Amino acid sequence: MDTPPLASGLYIVATPIGNLGDITRRAADILARCDVIACEDTRVTGKLLNHLAIRKPMRRYDDHASADQRERLLAEMAEKSVVLVSDAGTPLISDPGYRLVREARERGLPVTSLPGPSAMVVALTLAGLPTDRFLFAGFLPSKDKARGDTLGALAAVPATLVFYETGPRLVASLEAMAQHLPGRELAVARELTKLHEECRTGSAAELAAHYAAHPPKGEIVLLAGPPPEPDAPEGDDVDALLRVALAEASPSQAAAKVAKAHGLDRKALYARAMELKEAP
Numbered sequence: 001m002d003t004p005p006l007a008s009g010l011y012i013v014a015t016p017i018g019n020l021g022d023i024t025r026r027a028a029d030i031l032a033r034c035d036v037i038a039c040e041d042t043r044v045t046g047k048l049l050n051h052l053a054i055r056k057p058m059r060r061y062d063d064h065a066s067a068d069q070r071e072r073l074l075a076e077m078a079e080k081s082v083v084l085v086s087d088a089g090t091p092l093i094s095d096p097g098y099r100l101v102r103e104a105r106e107r108g109l110p111v112t113s114l115p116g117p118s119a120m121v122v123a124l125t126l127a128g129l130p131t132d133r134f135l136f137a138g139f140l141p142s143k144d145k146a147r148g149d150t151l152g153a154l155a156a157v158p159a160t161l162v163f164y165e166t167g168p169r170l171v172a173s174l175e176a177m178a179q180h181l182p183g184r185e186l187a188v189a190r191e192l193t194k195l196h197e198e199c200r201t202g203s204a205a206e207l208a209a210h211y212a213a214h215p216p217k218g219e220i221v222l223l224a225g226p227p228p229e230p231d232a233p234e235g236d237d238v239d240a241l242l243r244v245a246l247a248e249a250s251p252s253q254a255a256a257k258v259a260k261a262h263g264l265d266r267k268a269l270y271a272r273a274m275e276l277k278e279a280p
Helices: 025-033 042-051 067-077 098-106 119-127 144-154 167-180 204-213 236-246 251-262 266-278
Strands: 009-013 036-039 058-060 081-084 111-114 134-139 160-165 186-190 198-202 220-224
Touching: 009 025, 009 098, 025 081, 025 111, 036 042, 036 067, 042 058, 058 067, 067 081, 067 098, 098 111, 119 160, 119 186, 119 198, 119 220, 134 144, 144 167, 160 167, 167 186, 167 204, 167 220, 186 204, 198 204, 236 251, 236 266, 251 266
Parallel strands: 009 081, 009 111, 036 058, 036 081, 134 160
Antiparallel strands: 160 220, 186 198, 186 220
């Protein structure tokens, strides 16, 4: 029995990032039943379709797509089922597909997104860095000053930072991280889900030295752990902080302020603040 056609609209379909076995059954079904596939590179998507024994008309839609090309796809999805894929992974993650999705939603066209592979998520799960909070920042700039400015702006973010990178630029990015993100544990994840998958952790200097000696190939995810916790003040430093706070607040308020700023015990700080307040 023939499978029924899909309803018209836009379908965002995640595809494998390396291992073709990672295609989901739902993604394969949608690809088989759709009318049109919008993709970054018809040759890359064609290999996946050949693997799945699927033949469908493809429309190129990438960074250089014009407004007219986007309009054509929007017109098609009003009457047909249009699938959006990237070369690998989940569409819209560091690619221009969001414009197509935004305009489809503005026109009231149905939009469906299928979950699936993402290099960013795979790298986060492999690296052993904190994942309770992370920031994905796409590709770092290629120019030294712009790269440094970007890292400097992100240095205070209390989260694991995630970037996409290329082999030829990896060492330069690691050297910039040594300067702008000192003291952080880093991870380089590459060739994810493929035969030579690698996830190497260490300091920026250690990783830069390794990859300078062993130039990497393949797609790369570069991660930097959260900023190191500042050393807790002790003894005279705590007294100095409390005296400054006591100049403008009660002992209770001063203790609360210092405790919150430095992660110290509030009750102990209050007791010390009272001693300082009563001292001649």
